[in-house]
Amino acid sequence: MSASSGLSLVVFSGGFDRVHYALVMASAAAATNRKATLFFTGRAVLALKSAGGWHGLDPADDGSSPEDRNVHFGRSGVAEFEELLEACVALGVTVMVCEMALRAIGMTASELRDDVPVQTGGVVTLLNGAAADGDMLFI
Numbered sequence: 001m002s003a004s005s006g007l008s009l010v011v012f013s014g015g016f017d018r019v020h021y022a023l024v025m026a027s028a029a030a031a032t033n034r035k036a037t038l039f040f041t042g043r044a045v046l047a048l049k050s051a052g053g054w055h056g057l058d059p060a061d062d063g064s065s066p067e068d069r070n071v072h073f074g075r076s077g078v079a080e081f082e083e084l085l086e087a088c089v090a091l092g093v094t095v096m097v098c099e100m101a102l103r104a105i106g107m108t109a110s111e112l113r114d115d116v117p118v119q120t121g122g123v124v125t126l127l128n129g130a131a132a133d134g135d136m137l138f139i
Contacts, residue, residue, distance in 0.1 A: 006035035006134035008126065013139060014043025014058040016066040016081075020073070022139045023084035030091035035134070038088065039126045041098035045105060047081075048097055050113045054081050089116055094129070096121050 007029040011022040022038060029036040040048055047054045060069035066081075074080045079087070088095065096119045102108065112118045119125075130136060 006037065006131035008037045008039060008130045008134060008136040010039045010041065010126070010136065010138045011044040011047075012042040014046060016054070016057045016060045016069050018061075018139050019044050019047045019054065019057055020069075020081055020084065023081070023088055024079070025137070025139075026093045027084055027087040027091055030088065030093050035094075035131060036088075036091075037094040037096060037126070037129065039096045039098065041101040043105070045097050045101045045107065047085075048095070048112050048116060048118055049107065050111060053113070085116065094119065096126060098122060 007025070009022045009026055011019055013019070022044075026036040026038050043058060046056045049056065055066055057066045059065060062069070064072070070080050095116055097109070097112065099120050099122055102120070109118075109120050
């Protein structure tokens with residue numbers, strides 16, 4: 001992928017490790033001058049819920065709770081969830097949430113974090129904004 005192409009990450013898994021790694025990928029792409037978009041759908045939208053919504057994500061791949069896995073990452077020298085999300089915001093990663101997913105899990109846009117500029121939209125919005133020569137990954 002060239003530096004001018006973009007990376008779109010469709011984050012549909014609600015598993016903590018997967019959402020965490022999507023943040024890793026997006027922040028790394030932005031740090032290397034690639035346009036990056038995170039499109040949260042399915043249970044992954046809980047990661048954007050205000051008041052620590054990521055604590056409600058599904059258990060990590062090793063079965064530990066999101067909180068325990070996050071502490072483990074911090075102790076291991078791996079960026080924690082909030083650090084990665086803050087980096088994504090600071091680096092200009094586009095953060096989108098699927099309107100259909102919000103309705104499906106009974107949330108409204110007003111329940112999303114205030115510290116993250118979240119755009120609401122659908123798959124068409126995502127596709128229209130994606131670079132024609134960019135990559136799209138599903139996590």
